[in-house]
Amino acid sequence: MAWTKYQLFLAGLMLVTGSINTLSAKWADRFSVKGCGESPEHLFNHPFLQAVGMFLGEFSCLAVFYILRCRAAGSPDGSMENQQHFSPLLFLPPALCDMTGTSIMYVALTMTSASSFQMLRGSVIIFTGLFSVGFLGRRLAPSQWLGILTTIAGLVIVGLADLLNKHDDQHKLSDVITGDLLIIMAQIIISVQMVLEEKFVYKHDVHPLRAVGTEGLFGFVILALLLVPMNYIPAGPLSGSPRGTLEDVPDAVCQVGRQPLIALALLGNISSIAFFNFAGVSVTKELSATTRMVLDSLRTVAIWAVSLALGWESFQALQILGFLVLLAGTALYNGLHRPLLSCLTRGRAPADEDERERLLGASRTTINDAS
Template identity: 80%
Template sequence: MAWTKYQLFLAGLMLITGSINTLSAKWADNFTAEGCGGSKEHPFKHPFLQAVGMFLGEFSCLAAFFLLRCRSTGQSDSNVDVQQPFNSLIFLPPALCDMTGTSLMYVALNMTSASSFQMLRGAVIIFTGLFSVAFLGRRLAPSQWLGILATIAGLVVVGLADLLSKDDSQHKLSEVITGDLLIIMAQIIVAIQMVLEEKFIYKHNVHPLRAVGTEGFFGFVILSLCLVPMYYIPAGSFSGNPQGTLEDALDAFCQVGRQPLIAVALLGNISSIAFFNFAGISVTKEMSATTRMVLDSLRTVVIWAVSLALGWETFHPLQILGFLILLTGTALYNGLHRPLLSCLSRGWRPTQEGEHERLLGDSRTPINEAS
């Protein structure tokens, strides 16, 4: 079945905005500028401030939800309105998970390449599957267990490629290892977040845009307030600002003032996350979750290609192998092999059908139609 123009638009929007989200964050990290008080030029390493911007983008999804609800007012077949009353505070725990996981990922993005960062995020499949079994009482199909094993193998290959593509200095190697481990840790937290979201969204019949926007509100407010104590918490070599603290938002604003392109990168990150969430939810609704998974995999390819073209990273053949293994694991876990097997089965059956027609006469009714 051919896609409609609207479906093509949604698919393109998801692919483009999803790619921009990671690339804009990495672009901001690559800038160097003077900070406050005439400090010398230094890299823009402000992961917690970037996380605040990401939550601002998620918060804007609430506006999209209320616009959709206003447009659907009076339509009997609308599914935008919440069917059951719920307390918004139920989304505070997943918001805290999102806040922690996102902050860790932005810290890790400073330590690794954009393509490896995106590939390693595939680890969320492993922990989502295990937690859904442990906490939601689900039973995974054999293909899903195979998908988890393939994902683990893919992560090992991608991590190895990430190490081999870096310098041989101990500092670089330790930085890469730390970054990769932080991404894996973040995916454990994100998996917990996804399990909680699924439980609350289906229990209270909450529209996904409203859930994302509510979490964005909590994350934006809490993390913005946390920037104040972070300004005074010493972080030593872990810090990326001259003051040596966990986060120096004032230094970030000074750097933005001296290098306006950083503001462009940050705005790209904020706006892209809002459109990406809207497009992703719409793709799942209009097409399927499988389509969303395929587009998300294509996003990794786009990020990888752009990073190589801009010279942000060097090519290593192992990344191709790692990506293909991860793609296989994701496809198995999400059941993408089923439509492929079905297509192959349909392609095989007509041949058999033809043979039966020649043997049984001129009947044109498939003998296996009922199945």
Template identity: 80%
Template sequence: MAWTKYQLFLAGLMLVTGSINTLSAKWADNLKAEGCGGSEEHSFQHPFLQAVGMFLGELSCLFAFFLLRCRASGQSDTSVDPQRPFNPLLFLPPALCDMTGTSLMYVALTMTSASSFQMLRGAVIIFTGLFSVAFLGRRLVLSQWLGILATIAGLVVVGLADLRSKNDSQHKLSEVITGDLLIIMAQIVIAVQMVLEEKFVYAHSVHPLRAVGTEGLFGFVILSLLLVPMYFIPAGSFSGNPRGVLEDALDAFCQLGRQPLIILALLGNISSIAFFNFAGISVTKELSATTRMVLDSLRVVVIWALSLTLRWEVFHPLQILGFVILLLGTALYNGLHRPLLACLSRARRPAQEGEQERLLGGSRTSINETS
């Protein structure tokens, strides 16, 4: 069945905005500007402030939901039914997980390349599968266990590629190891978030835009308040700001005033989050969750290609092997091999039937008549 123009638009929107999300965050990390009090020019490394911006993008999904509900009023569109009761506090536990996982990932992005960052996010499959067995009582089939094993192998290969590409100094080597570990830790937290969402939130038939937006509201408010104590918590070499604290929001705003490109990068990150969530939900509704997964995997290719073009990272052939293994693991876990095997079996069946027809009815001359 051919895709409609609207479906192609949604698929393209998801791929583009998903790629912009990671690339804009990495672009902001690479930009430099002077801070407050005449401090020297330094990189814009403010991961927690960037996480606040990400939640602002998620919060915009809540406004989109209410706009859809207003448009649906008076129509028979039950997908945005305003009468569905739910307790907003159900969103608090997954929002806290989202806040923790997102903050860890933005910290890790300052330490590793954008392509490795995107590839290592595939680790969420491992922990989602294990947690669904432990807490949701699910049983994984053989292909899903093989997908988890393939994903683990792919993560090892990507990690080795990172080590090979960052072996020029011990400081960079320690940074990339820390960054990779933080990404894995973030995927554990995000897997818990996904299990909580399925167990408590989506069990109440809450509209996905409303779920994302409400989590964004909790994350935005809580993390914005946490920026105040972070301003006074020393972080030593772990910090990327001149004061050496966990997060210096004032320094970030001073850099924003001195380098408009940072503002552009942050706006790109915030808006891409909003459109990416909308496009992802729409792709699942219009096409399938499998299509959404495939498009999400293709983001790695786009991010990798642009990162190499912009010379943000150095090419390493091990990354290709790691990406292929990760893609195989994702495909096995999500059952992409089933339609492929079904197509192969359907293609083989007519060939076998044709060959049987030739054997039974192709030549009707008696063996004794042949010479």
């Protein structure tokens, strides 16, 4: 069945905004500008401030939700009105996990390439699968265990490609190793977030946009308040500020004032995460979860291609193998092999009703899913 123009638009919107989300954050990291006073020129290394912007983008999903609810108010089904009552505090624990994981990922993005960052985020299925067994009592199918093992192999290959790759002055080998490990650590925290969402949020049948927006509200408020003490906490080598603190908001403001393109990159990050979440919900609803997974994989290819074209990283053939292995692991875990086998054995396309799934059960993009 051919896609409609609206479905093509949604697929394109998800692919473009998802790619912009990571690329805009990396673009901001690459600017080297003087800060306040007589401070020397230095990179725009403000991951926690960027994370606040990301949560502002998620928070805007609440506005989209209420707009859609107003439009649906006069419809016969009232699908957005017939939801269970729930306490917004239900979203606080997963929001705290999202805040921690996203902040760590933004720190990691300053240390490694955009393509490796995106590929290593695929490790989330490993920990989500293991935690769903341990905490939700689920039983994984043999193909899902095989998908987890395949994903682990893909991560090893991508990590090896990072070690063999020639990095520029902004990406020292020690930083790349640290960044890769931080990405894996962040995915563990994001996996806990997903388990919490499934255990406490799904049973209340909360609309995905409302869930994302409410988590964004909590993340934005809490992390914005934490920026104040971060301006005084020494961070040593992890700090990108001339003052050596964990975060330096005045320094970031001065750098943005000296280089307005940084503001454009930050605005691209904020707006793209909002549109990406909306497109992700709509693609899952209008098409299927499998289509969303494929588009997310294409996003990785787009980020890699743009990074190579802009000279942000050098080509490494081993990275192609790592990406293909990660793609195979993700496909096995999400059951993509079943419709393919069904098509081959029965000679007909299977129905895609079983492919439908909720946004929060799919891959998140806090730099998105990320982010």
